[in-house]
Amino acid sequence: MAFVKKHFGQEMxxxxxxxxxxxxxxxxxxxxxxxxxxLLEKFPITEGMTVVDYGCGPGSYIKLASRLVGAWxxxxxxxxxxxxxxxIEKRVRQEGLGNVRPVLAQxxxxxxxxxAADLVWALDMFHMVSRPKEFLQELNxxxxxxxxxxxxxxxxxxxxxxxxxxxxxxxxxxEETAKFMKCIPVK
Numbered sequence: 001m002a003f004v005k006k007h008f009g010q011e012m013x014x015x016x017x018x019x020x021x022x023x024x025x026x027x028x029x030x031x032x033x034x035x036x037x038x039l040l041e042k043f044p045i046t047e048g049m050t051v052v053d054y055g056c057g058p059g060s061y062i063k064l065a066s067r068l069v070g071a072w073x074x075x076x077x078x079x080x081x082x083x084x085x086x087x088i089e090k091r092v093r094q095e096g097l098g099n100v101r102p103v104l105a106q107x108x109x110x111x112x113x114x115x116a117a118d119l120v121w122a123l124d125m126f127h128m129v130s131r132p133k134e135f136l137q138e139l140n141x142x143x144x145x146x147x148x149x150x151x152x153x154x155x156x157x158x159x160x161x162x163x164x165x166x167x168x169x170x171x172x173x174x175e176e177t178a179k180f181m182k183c184i185p186v187k
Contacts, residue, residue, distance in 0.1 A: 015128070017083055028058070037064040039123070039179065043150055049118040050074040052142060054110070055125030056102075058087040066097045076112050078103040108134040112142045119148045123180070126161060127154030136168035140185045149183040 040061055045051060047070035053061050056077040065075045077088040077100055088102035103111060108131055120139055129135045139149055149171055153161040161181065165171050171183035 015081065017081075021083065035060075037061045040064050040068065040121075042177075042179075043119060043121065044148070045069060045119060048072045050076070050116055052076045052078055052112060052117045052120040054078045054105075054120055054122040054139065055080075055128075056088060057081075057084050057125075059084075059091050061121070061123075062088060062091055062097065062100055063095060066100050069099060071099060073099055075100045076103050076117070077101065078105050078110055078112065080105045080107060107131070108138055110138055110142055114141055115144045115147075117143045117147055119143075119150070121150040121180075123150070123152050124154050126151055126164075127156040132164040133168045133170075136165060136170045140168075140170035140187070143185050145185065145187050147185060149185070150180050151183060152180040 037060060041064075045065065045068040047068070049069050050073060051065055051069055053059075053065060053075065056062065056079050059077060062075065062077055069075055075097075077085075079085060079088075082104060085102045085104045088100065091097065092100050092102065105111070120143055122139065126132070143149065151161070151165070158176075162173065165173055165181070165183060170186055172186055173181050174184050175182040
């Protein structure tokens, strides 16, 4: 159990390279047979928006996000892992996604400018964040007033996710579904 928690579990911030490669392989198979990007259709993403996929991993949501924001929009694909950024760079080249920008974050700091994003999503990664208050405050910083955050539990109980969000003082939970929470920034 300690091995799993250390290499795949809670509060690890960044998984080892071998674990990322394994996850990427599993996601490529999953995405081929059970695409997860349709979840984005539940978010109010429209043409011209700037959106952030925080914890983008190998980029399961990138192609659809690029299409939804259109030529005038922007998708920031943010991750703390260099292999994720490299995977996004490769997808951008191969698929001609000119409105997607791969971004390497450093633990609690994301090099996206203040109030840049209309909408941010952080899916299947919240359980790995070791400093949730700082993380959520950083997401608030990059989100415009009136913007939205969609976040799921990752691999932790909903109760834990909600406590972390409330304790951050950066977000208010506006709506909950079985899959995610919709939050508004507290500015």
